[in-house]
Structure formats: C-alpha cells, structure tokens
Amino acid sequence: MMAKTLYQKIYQSHVVAPVNGSTDLLFVDRHLIHEVTSPQAFAGLRQAGRTVRRPDLTYATMDHNVSTQLRSIDAAGETSRKQLEALATNCKEFNVPLLDLMHPDQGIVHVIGPELGLTQPGMIIVCGDSHTSTHGAFGAIAFGIGTSEVEHVLATQTLQQQVAKTLKVEVTGSLSPFVTPKDVIMAVIGQLGTAGGNGYVAEFCGSAIRGMSMEGRMTLCNMSIEMGAKAGLIAPDDVTFSYLKGKPHAPQAEHWDAAVQYWQSLYSDADAVFDKTVTIAAENIRPQVTWGTNPEQVIAVDQPIPSPESFSDLIKADAARRALAYMGIEAGQKLTDLKVDVVFIGSCTNSRIEDLRQAAAVVQGKQVASGVRALIVPGSGQVKRQAEAEGLADIFKASGFEWREPGCSMCLGMNDDRVEAGQRCASTSNRNFEGRQGRGSRTHLVSPAMAAAAAIAGHFVDISYVERAEGSYS
Amino acid sequence: MSQIFAQGLVCPLDKNNVDTxxxxxxxxxxxxxxxxxAEALFYDWRYLANEQPNPDFVLNEPQYKGASILLTRANFGCGSSREHAPWAIQQYGFNVVIAESFADIFFNNSINNGMLLISLSASNIEFLFSRCQQGTQEWKIDLAGQQIILGNNAAVGFQIDPDIKQRLLSGLDFIGASEQFEPQISSYETQxxxxxxxxx
Structure with a gap:
C-alpha cells in the first residue's frame, strides 16, 4: 500500500464521492459558525427553501463583535446588535445550537471548540473564519471558508475540494526558556514568507512540537494561515487524548477506547512523501517580534530593524520601505527602544489558560508602565473562570491590567476595543496588517510573555536576556 | 472558439500581499x-481620514474610472476569510483579477461569486505592469481560449483548473451540483x- 501523509489519510476517509476531474465531495464533521460570516448564508438557504442538513453537527457562538465590557448584545453598537440578533434568530429557526452572550461557555470560536471536545482527531472541521486552522492541533483537517461555502455546508454537510500539496515543518530539539510556540510559528513564517504555504497543508512535527501542550499546538496551527497554508496539523498523541478525555462533547466512556484506537492510526507513514520539507532547529529560535505590516516581516527581539536595501527582491524592499513609514520606525533601530502605548493579550492565537499563566508569571508583583493601556481578554468563559480561580485575574488587576469578558476584541477591532491612529501596540494576536486593530494602528505581534514584559517596561524587552541578567521574569 | 468572458479598462495596483x-x-x-x-472597497487607502477621496490612490486616478480588470502582484487576498472582500471588488465593477498568486480562501470565495482570477508568472505580471506604464489599457479575457488579449495582436495565455473553468463558463449553482450526490451523502452518513x- 502506498505510504500516506496524515492529511491524505483524513482526506481520503472523508470522500463522499468524486465530483469530476480532480474535485471530490468531502463530508464535514463539524461546522462552527459565528455572527459575522453566517447571516448571508442563512439568507441564501431561506431564499432557496433549503434547510440545515445536520444541525447536530453545527455549533454557533458570538465572538467577533461582542463587547468585552458588558454581557449585552446592545453594548457593541446598533449594527453589531442587529448582526448578533440575526445569528440568534437564524439558529433558532434552523435548530442550530448557539452559545450566546449569556451562556457560561461563550467565547472565541477557536477556543471553545476544543474546550467543549467538539474538535477531535481525524475530523474535517470548517468555519467561516481563516483561523479555523487552529483545530488542526488535534490532528484534524481544519480550514476557513467563505460565506458561500458556509451556505453549502449548511445545506449539504459537504464541501467540494481538491487535494492540497503537503508541507512538512519539522522543529528539532527543544525550545529555549522563554521561547514559546508563538515564537516558533512566527519564525517559521519569517522563513517561509506569507505566501510560502499557499496551496499546501502543513504538518508540524519533530521533538519541539511533541513537547508542546495542546494550547501551544493550537497557537502554532492557528497561525499556519499567516503563511498562506490551507491548514496546519499535528498528529495526535497522548497529550491530545488526555486533553480530550472528559470534555463534554468528546467520545464518552462506551466509545472512548475505540476512538483512541482509531486516533492512534492518524500519523504520516514513515516513508510518506511530502511535496516540500522545512527543518528548523528549536535552539536557534529567539523571542520574535514583527516590525512591519505583514507577519513575515519579523525578527528576533535582539536584532536591529532591517533596512529596505537588505532585501534583494525589489518588491519586498519596497514593501519594507512602506512598512517602516507606516509603523513610524527606522532601519537600524532596536526594538527595545520602541515605546508601546497599548498591550493586548488575547485572540484565538493566545487567550488560553496557559497563555494567561505565562503572562501572569511575568507581571506578578509589578505595575504596568505609566501611560500604557493594557488589556487581558480571555478566550472563553471557561478560561476566564479558571484564571479567576487560579488567582491570575487578581494578579493582572493588581498590576494595572483591564480584565475583560471573552471575545475577539482588539485582534480585529470589530467592537469598541481599538488601537488609536499612531499608537503602537504589543499584541498577542495574529495579524499586523495596516489598520487591523484600528485605522492607523501600529501592531507588533509577540508572545504573551513578551507582551506582558512590554506592558511592565513600557517598551519591548528581551525576556530571555532579562531572565539571565536579573532572574526576575519567572 | 473565442469566448470573451470580460473586457474593459485595467487598473494596476502595484503591491504584494494585499490582505482582505x-x-x-x-x-x-x-x-x-x-x-x-462597493463604497467600502480599499476604504483606508481610497479615502483620507476626513473621508475625502485620497488623490494618491490608484483607484481614484481619473484615467482608471470604470476599470473592470484589476492587475496586482503576489499573494493577493491573504488574511481573513471574509467573503465581503470579493463582494466589494465585484460590486465596485471588477470581474477579473490578474495576479502572480492568490490566497486560497480568497480564490475560492471569488470563484463562488463568478469572478475570474488569473495567476501568471512573475515575469508575465511584470510585462503587464510595464504595458500599464505605457498608457491606459483595455484588455479582453478569452476564458475558453485561456488568453488575455492585449490588442495589436498581443496576448498572454494563462492556465486554469479545468473544473473551475467549466464552472465559470456554465455558471452552475454549486450547492445544486452537490445536492445531486444526495444518495452518496446519505450512505456516507450511515457508514x-x-x-x-x-x-x-
């Protein structure tokens, strides 16, 4: 039998029928929906007189434009209220379960799917959101789709797809202290570029990946879309199985052993051939900070901001010139000399309990620098409750952080959590695009620990250096 | 047989990595x-902070008024999966985008709205940008024959997935097409x- 990659195994097990040529009809195991990309899909169903084929495999939440200050759909403005109401109405009419703002487990769609055990190995999971790649951390094929495709999945529980190319990203060795999965994925994107993964599904492997928690693996897969990959995934192992055991929607006792037995067959065969392979030594990865306006414009915190002339590609040089102007920085400057105005810890990339623990460890007993606005937005009701129970919320509040309700918040500023024009933000989110966090906002992507350290110092900090020098950030 | 999918004025947007x-x-x-x-397309580039049109943005240059073909660089449409991006492009009046490459989700979203996205080599993209520098361009897109007709007997051929080409030419309802597989879907569900x- 021909050796297969993990992606190929899952793809083939979901083929309902070949459609024509190279296109297959694939079954979708989980369809997650939210308020922003679903209203037009439901309207389309209604117009065509169609129903939701499998409401039992469809789950909705409110996350993108909810207020993180008040649990009320009125709190984020009139158009947001209408959109949130439309989701509630649509879910009711089509019998789709909804975790609304009053539900204790409401949160960012890519945080709650795994928490509830909806995300499982071997599945195909889709959502009208590009960061659906997050769920690949469990050994699932998970990818973002557009609204027309949301309508297609609602109507048929399937999608027409073609086999993607495969990319193997191996991270060998183990991570240095204070280097996190966020730094790993940013370093990978820096190396491959924002289009390096176009047309590929990336599988992350190697000892550094095996050593990561589920939270860390989710951060890693979350940002595979930022290198253009269709999806990112990691073969499931005991870390995956222990995370899932006991979760409300995970296989229950009578099916658990059979499920685990199946999941254990989900790995790339030793002699499987990938279309492209990249190997990175974990020891060479330092804490990363983006300096520009796309995620490949990234450097280690102790490197100088590059000059446009250092890029041999003329178009990249021009992009660098524009990025430096937009970001209000100059080639040769040190990141540690850049003052920050805002610090945002949250988003589907870094708002899980482990992220908050790392940030709390850095800020405990210290104060947010004067003039810095610092926000912590937990990813879900569960994360929020756990952080409060562990005393993390008290640490943050005592340090001068705002402690908010769950939502996507300042990652994309669809609600009222925005970065003002010209302000510089250390953000644990996933995109440093122009205007992403607010028109004229200047975003630097970092890990939770790096964001926390920047909040305390008022500028970027090399946390690994501070740790060596003072032993203080631990 | 030549079949003109679209024709019209070309607007060059000389940037890589234009995100949604x-x-x-x-x-x-x-x-x-x-x-x-339509009004929201490229909003932050197209309008100044006081909401007046930004005279330095290419779409606002008078010679590109009414453009229906967008020419750009690599990785166009990266980032968020929002289908509002192709909706905005299409509602503004573009039905064809030519680039070195496209982000996957944006590509699918555009096709699902009947837009044609053409990927060309970096050297062909460079050639088309150089044509635009010589003066405004009116091109015809022959989808069946897979070529961009530049005029004066000049043309650039392009590759396209045969399934996508067929869908664009026949305008099939893709949900309806998948519904034809109802027996297979039911049988898959049972198994x-x-x-x-x-x-x-």
Whole structure:
C-alpha cells in the first residue's frame, strides 16, 4: 500500500464521492459558525427553501463583535446588535445550537471548540473564519471558508475540494526558556514568507512540537494561515487524548477506547512523501517580534530593524520601505527602544489558560508602565473562570491590567476595543496588517510573555536576556 | 472558439500581499446583507481620514474610472476569510483579477461569486505592469481560449483548473451540483454513524 501523509489519510476517509476531474465531495464533521460570516448564508438557504442538513453537527457562538465590557448584545453598537440578533434568530429557526452572550461557555470560536471536545482527531472541521486552522492541533483537517461555502455546508454537510500539496515543518530539539510556540510559528513564517504555504497543508512535527501542550499546538496551527497554508496539523498523541478525555462533547466512556484506537492510526507513514520539507532547529529560535505590516516581516527581539536595501527582491524592499513609514520606525533601530502605548493579550492565537499563566508569571508583583493601556481578554468563559480561580485575574488587576469578558476584541477591532491612529501596540494576536486593530494602528505581534514584559517596561524587552541578567521574569 | 468572458479598462495596483483587511476593513463587516460594499472597497487607502477621496490612490486616478480588470502582484487576498472582500471588488465593477498568486480562501470565495482570477508568472505580471506604464489599457479575457488579449495582436495565455473553468463558463449553482450526490451523502452518513459512533 502506498505510504500516506496524515492529511491524505483524513482526506481520503472523508470522500463522499468524486465530483469530476480532480474535485471530490468531502463530508464535514463539524461546522462552527459565528455572527459575522453566517447571516448571508442563512439568507441564501431561506431564499432557496433549503434547510440545515445536520444541525447536530453545527455549533454557533458570538465572538467577533461582542463587547468585552458588558454581557449585552446592545453594548457593541446598533449594527453589531442587529448582526448578533440575526445569528440568534437564524439558529433558532434552523435548530442550530448557539452559545450566546449569556451562556457560561461563550467565547472565541477557536477556543471553545476544543474546550467543549467538539474538535477531535481525524475530523474535517470548517468555519467561516481563516483561523479555523487552529483545530488542526488535534490532528484534524481544519480550514476557513467563505460565506458561500458556509451556505453549502449548511445545506449539504459537504464541501467540494481538491487535494492540497503537503508541507512538512519539522522543529528539532527543544525550545529555549522563554521561547514559546508563538515564537516558533512566527519564525517559521519569517522563513517561509506569507505566501510560502499557499496551496499546501502543513504538518508540524519533530521533538519541539511533541513537547508542546495542546494550547501551544493550537497557537502554532492557528497561525499556519499567516503563511498562506490551507491548514496546519499535528498528529495526535497522548497529550491530545488526555486533553480530550472528559470534555463534554468528546467520545464518552462506551466509545472512548475505540476512538483512541482509531486516533492512534492518524500519523504520516514513515516513508510518506511530502511535496516540500522545512527543518528548523528549536535552539536557534529567539523571542520574535514583527516590525512591519505583514507577519513575515519579523525578527528576533535582539536584532536591529532591517533596512529596505537588505532585501534583494525589489518588491519586498519596497514593501519594507512602506512598512517602516507606516509603523513610524527606522532601519537600524532596536526594538527595545520602541515605546508601546497599548498591550493586548488575547485572540484565538493566545487567550488560553496557559497563555494567561505565562503572562501572569511575568507581571506578578509589578505595575504596568505609566501611560500604557493594557488589556487581558480571555478566550472563553471557561478560561476566564479558571484564571479567576487560579488567582491570575487578581494578579493582572493588581498590576494595572483591564480584565475583560471573552471575545475577539482588539485582534480585529470589530467592537469598541481599538488601537488609536499612531499608537503602537504589543499584541498577542495574529495579524499586523495596516489598520487591523484600528485605522492607523501600529501592531507588533509577540508572545504573551513578551507582551506582558512590554506592558511592565513600557517598551519591548528581551525576556530571555532579562531572565539571565536579573532572574526576575519567572 | 473565442469566448470573451470580460473586457474593459485595467487598473494596476502595484503591491504584494494585499490582505482582505485592506480590501474591506472591519467596520463594514457588521452588515447582514450581501450588497452595498462597493463604497467600502480599499476604504483606508481610497479615502483620507476626513473621508475625502485620497488623490494618491490608484483607484481614484481619473484615467482608471470604470476599470473592470484589476492587475496586482503576489499573494493577493491573504488574511481573513471574509467573503465581503470579493463582494466589494465585484460590486465596485471588477470581474477579473490578474495576479502572480492568490490566497486560497480568497480564490475560492471569488470563484463562488463568478469572478475570474488569473495567476501568471512573475515575469508575465511584470510585462503587464510595464504595458500599464505605457498608457491606459483595455484588455479582453478569452476564458475558453485561456488568453488575455492585449490588442495589436498581443496576448498572454494563462492556465486554469479545468473544473473551475467549466464552472465559470456554465455558471452552475454549486450547492445544486452537490445536492445531486444526495444518495452518496446519505450512505456516507450511515457508514460513518456505524464505524465512528462517537462523531455524532
């Protein structure tokens, strides 16, 4: 039998029928929906007189434009209220379960799917959101789709797809202290570029990946879309199985052993051939900070901001010139000399309990620098409750952080959590695009620990250096 | 047989990595409609902070008024999966985008709205940009023959997936097409429920 990659195994097990040529009809195991990309899909169903084929495999939440200050759909403005109401109405009419703002487990769609055990190995999971790649951390094929495709999945529980190319990203060795999965994925994107993964599904492997928690693996897969990959995934192992055991929607006792037995067959065969392979030594990865306006414009915190002339590609040089102007920085400057105005810890990339623990460890007993606005937005009701129970919320509040309700918040500023024009933000989110966090906002992507350290110092900090020098950030 | 899928004025947008946040910023995403996004296209580049048109942005240059073919560089449409991006491009009046490459989700979203996205080599893209520098361009897109007709006997051929080409030419309803597989979907569901009952 021909050796297969993990992606190929899952793809083939979901083929309902070949459609024509190279296109297959694939079954979708989980369809997650939210308020922003679903209203037009439901309207389309209604117009065509169609129903939701499998409401039992469809789950909705409110996350993108909810207020993180008040649990009320009125709190984020009139158009947001209408959109949130439309989701509630649509879910009711089509019998789709909804975790609304009053539900204790409401949160960012890519945080709650795994928490509830909806995300499982071997599945195909889709959502009208590009960061659906997050769920690949469990050994699932998970990818973002557009609204027309949301309508297609609602109507048929399937999608027409073609086999993607495969990319193997191996991270060998183990991570240095204070280097996190966020730094790993940013370093990978820096190396491959924002289009390096176009047309590929990336599988992350190697000892550094095996050593990561589920939270860390989710951060890693979350940002595979930022290198253009269709999806990112990691073969499931005991870390995956222990995370899932006991979760409300995970296989229950009578099916658990059979499920685990199946999941254990989900790995790339030793002699499987990938279309492209990249190997990175974990020891060479330092804490990363983006300096520009796309995620490949990234450097280690102790490197100088590059000059446009250092890029041999003329178009990249021009992009660098524009990025430096937009970001209000100059080639040769040190990141540690850049003052920050805002610090945002949250988003589907870094708002899980482990992220908050790392940030709390850095800020405990210290104060947010004067003039810095610092926000912590937990990813879900569960994360929020756990952080409060562990005393993390008290640490943050005592340090001068705002402690908010769950939502996507300042990652994309669809609600009222925005970065003002010209302000510089250390953000644990996933995109440093122009205007992403607010028109004229200047975003630097970092890990939770790096964001926390920047909040305390008022500028970027090399946390690994501070740790060596003072032993203080631990 | 030549079949003209589209023809019209070309607007050159000389940038790499144009992301969907630039194509349509977040504040326009709270709509529950599929329409009304033309004014939002490239909003932060197209309008100054005082909401007046930015004279330095290419779309606002008078010679590109009415353009229906967008020429750009690599990785166009990266970032967010928002289908509002192709809706805005299409509602503004573009039905064809030519680039070195496209982000995957944006590509699918555009095709699902009947837009044609053409990927060309970096050297061909460079050649087309150089044509634009010589003066405004009016091109015809022959989808069946897979070529961009530049005029004066000049043309650039392009590759396209045969399934996508067929869909664009026949204008098939893709949900309707998948519904033809109803018996196979039902049979898959039955088998799935037996083999992996934990999946729901």
């Amino acid at each position: 946040d630039q194509i349509i910023p977040k504040q326009f995403l709270t709509s529950v409609s599929r329409d009304g996004f 799935r429920a037996t083999a992996q009952p934990w999946l729901g």
